Amino acid sequence: MEILLYKTITAIGWSMLHSIWQGAILYILLCIAMLALPKMHARGKFNLAFIFQGLMVVGFISSFSYYYQLPLAETDSLTIHADLMAQYLQQVPQHAFALESLFPYLFIIYLLGLGIHTLLLTRSYLQLRKLKYKGLHGSPLDWQAxxxxxxxxxxxSGYVPLFLSQRISVPITIGFIKPMVLFPLAYANQMAIEQVEAILLHELAHIKRKDYLLNLIKVTIETMLFFNPFTWAFSKIMEREREHACDDMVLELVDKPLTYAHALVELETLRQEKNHPLSMAATGRNNLFKRIKRITKMETNYISVKQQLLALLISSVALISLVWLLPSQELQAAEPEKVQLQTVKAPLVPLAALAPVQDTTKKKKVKTQQVIVNSRADSLALPKEVQAKLKSIKEQSKDIEKHFNSPEWKERMAFIEKNAQSIQEHFNSPEWKEKIEKMTQKIEAQFDSPEWKAKMKEIEKQGKEIEKYYNSPEWKEKIAKIEREASKVEAYFESPEWKEKIKKIEETGKDIDKYFKSEEWKKKEKELKALQNSTEL
Structure with missing residues (x-):
């Protein structure tokens, strides 16, 4: 049991360390890909980030499997003279042992973090189940159409219901096998049908893309690799590009992108009125602003480039720092090395008790003997393949740094900053502000107009009539009648008369089958064939 625990702790420790540099490499590759392909669709960026996050899990599991299956040191063959072993240990890099001494603490941290994130995941699942079965109301008929x-x-093509919910403040999509769309009940009478159509189109785009299932996989990976900052970096990119991909699907189907942008603004305005004023800071005012600018084709790409360059630089620094922390040498574990040493005859001690002690026994020269030293392979040095990869990464980092310091790159950045300043001046100009103010006043006037209020009253009236109809005695009587008829049909199919009929049908079928296999039928069949042939002649 102690051996298994030791192997598990060691495997988890090394897997956590290796997971960080693996995540750094994958994140650098993602940033390079997004810089090299600035016109890549949001769907492609999401898929790329999702694949790289999945590769992080594969790397973590592979590292754990590799270190867990390594054989432990054989203590019977690890006896050697104390002075010679002390001399040997002085030549071994000590930071490898220092790293392994931290593994028990890393193991405890990993278990605690895994437990906390599992509890949070379970809590979220239970809350979603409550939303799915409680506080639901039917949606208006024009919404359903x-x-x-x-x-x-x-x-x-599948069945996807639409409900109004009194427990949510934003529209959401729940479920993968049986998905459903929930819309806040409080906003039902405060948004135009065109805006509702755009919002529902966005939620259905999530169902079309199977985002609920992909998000479940993403959350599972976050729970497993919670300690790795690059896990959360990938998740942030996936969440952003997932919304952008759905926005793109909406823009392909709506006539006016501005209508969709107004719908998002209206939805956020209503949410702020229902929630605490400071809740916007937690839900992402900046993210909504970027989405609206992207929808209206006013986004400034230079910000994204700067952010990706900064992320690339931070990832490179983290990777290089981790390389220096990891052991620079490693003994191969497959075959123990045989070393011939000229030793003296002295009391032998186990490896666990080795320490630099003074030998007081009487020394006597003996013949040369072979001593097999079998040690933990992973605590001393890295494999040659890993060293080669790390060397290649360092060279690539130097090339990237050289590229970013080149005159061409600096000239390009200066051009981008110049354009950014002109765009910023345009958005801060009095003309632009006046245009936005007029547009806002126009929208407010539309919402305050008698026609709009009359339309809202008509919708409220229809909603009350529908609710009244479904709560009426006539409707309840119809439902009760349907249930009674269904019970009668079920009782009939379970009755002895029906079972007797089924039994007779089965017996008749067997008799027919038996008749067609009988000699009498075969004889008649031959006669019919002979008669048919004679007729043809």
Missing amino acids: QFEKTKALLGI
């Missing part, structure tokens, strides 16, 4: 039309546009 528009919802079915939107499903047809996206090619979603």
